Amino acid sequence: MEIKAQIEQFISQQAESKQQDLLTLHELMSNILPTGKLWMEDGKNEEGKVVSNPTIGYGQQTMILAKGKSREMFQIGISANTSGISIYLIGIRNKLDLAQEFGSKLGKAKITGYCIKFKQLADLDLSVLEKAIRLGIQLTND
Numbered sequence: 001m002e003i004k005a006q007i008e009q010f011i012s013q014q015a016e017s018k019q020q021d022l023l024t025l026h027e028l029m030s031n032i033l034p035t036g037k038l039w040m041e042d043g044k045n046e047e048g049k050v051v052s053n054p055t056i057g058y059g060q061q062t063m064i065l066a067k068g069k070s071r072e073m074f075q076i077g078i079s080a081n082t083s084g085i086s087i088y089l090i091g092i093r094n095k096l097d098l099a100q101e102f103g104s105k106l107g108k109a110k111i112t113g114y115c116i117k118f119k120q121l122a123d124l125d126l127s128v129l130e131k132a133i134r135l136g137i138q139l140t141n142d
Helices: 003-012 016-032 097-106 126-141
Strands: 038-041 055-058 061-064 070-073 076-081 084-089 110-112 115-118
Touching (some): 003 016, 003 038, 016 055, 016 076, 016 084, 016 126, 076 126, 097 110, 097 115, 097 126
Antiparallel strands (some): 038 055, 055 076, 076 084, 084 115, 110 115
8 A cells, every 4th residue: 555545544543633633743744844755654563563653754864773783764753642642753862852942832742852742733832843843854864
């Protein structure tokens, strides 16, 4: 199945309120990275075991792993979970930067390392969220 169709299917399987938030975020990401690579990670490892929530990914970067290995990865990930939605800014390396830069301005969200977790999009200041996303992308482009 084509990536765009997988993303649409994933969004359509969510609760109605979460669907609208995911569609809004998908549109925001499409505007920020109009030619960026799309990903749909199903959350399963090589053995087919579920190890994380499915994640929509945007953009592309090469991540350097342990022992000098590398792998291709998205820059920004969006995942629905039981308590709401998580946005992963994979380029944030310093675990304090995101919270210090955007925590007090973002709205009702939990910020950890490179992740912004929230119940609903209405709880956030979208302009501040967009700035955080753009920073995450910039850090992986440098």
